[in-house]
Amino acid sequence: MDLGLDGKVALVAGGSAGIGLAIARDLVREGATVSIAGRDAGRLAKARDEIAADLGAVVGTRVLDLRDTDGARAWVEDTAAEHGAAHIVVSNAGGPPAGPTGAFGPDGFRDAVELGMIAHIGLVQAALPHLRRAGWGRVLMVASETIRDIIPQFALSAIARSGLAAYAKTLVHELGPGDVTVNVLAPGYTATDALLGGLTGDLGAETARVAAEAGIPLGRVARPEEVAAVGTFLLSARASFVTGTVQVVDGGRSLGM
Template sequence: MDLGLDGKVALVSGGSAGIGFAIARELLREGATVSIAGRDPGRLAEARDRLAAESGTEVGTRALDLRDTEAARAWVDDTAAEHGAAHIVVSNAGGPPAGPTGAFGPDGYRAAFDLAMVAHVGLVQAALPHLREAGWGRVLIVASETIRDLIPKYALSGIARAGLAAYAKTLVHELGPGDITVNVLAPGYTATDALLGGLEGDVEAGTARVAAEAGIPLGRVARPEEVAAAGTFLLSARASFVTGTVQVVDGGRSLGM
């Protein structure tokens, strides 16, 4: 299936590992030009080399913390200037720490909102002028299933990310007619470094325990490439009438409608 991404210029934050890396890989396979960003220069270089070796294409990198709004804006502007346009922005960042509501004071909540909401808004706002200029654009904000189905032990994640759905929906109406879409990707338990790093013993047995404890009907956690497949479709020309949505990829765990 041709997703209509050949020649598009894409920026993927959090692209050095996990879901971000998997989305960058899919975009390269579809013929897009890709730049990835992340906080660790070493991991970025490793990811760049892996992606370049697989795709036979150069991959741009930028070391930055997404919470640094000016650095994020410079990355977007520089990428658009280098390639003549910017069409796709994937806003992906780490999540707040786990814990119930009472485990954090006001400063903890402020930090969570800065990372899990405000940082995404900053990157999207930096990209929008370029998408408008190109006349075609896709915005994908990577959040968590907690945006749709609250999990008490991840209180900050659900609270801070809830506003992203409202932001995406509101932005869609502000953008109005045209070919720029805005969607939120909400993955559930996924075999990323964040999850795997907290396991003890055999990885397969550990992820099976996580799936059982979480009540995932499919009996396992997601692979990053499975989440990326859903995200890449939302970024494609094929998804031109899908906008303002929250796409949950959780193996059926959530019972919410």
């Protein structure tokens, strides 16, 4: 299936590992020019080298903490200047610490909102003028299933990331007619470093245990590439009439309508 991404210029934050890296790889396969950003220079270099070896493509890299608004803007401007345009932006950052609401004071909530909402908005706002200028654009903000179905032990995630849904909905109406879409990807338990870092022993058995405890009907956690496949579709020309949505990818765990 041709996703209509050949020749598009994409920026993928959090692109050195996990879901972000899987999305970046998909975009490269589809012919897009890709720049990835992340906080760890070593992991970025490893991701760049793996993509070059596996897919025969060169991706740009930028060491960046997404909370650095000026740094995010500079990444967008430099990428657009180098390649003549910017069409796709994927905002993706780590999640806040786990725990119930009573485990955190006001500063903890401020930090969570800064990471889980404001950082995403800053990157998107920096990219929007380029998407409008190109006349074609895709915005994808990677959040969590907690945006749709609250999990009490991940209170900060639910509180901070819920704002992205409201931002996406209002931004869609502000953008008006045209071919620029805005969507939120809300993955559930996924086999990323954040999850696997706490697992020991047989990986399959451990992830199945996590799935059972979380109540995932499919009996396992997601693979990053499974989540990325949904995200890549939302970034594609095929999804031209899908905008303002929150797309949950959680193996059926959520019982919300």
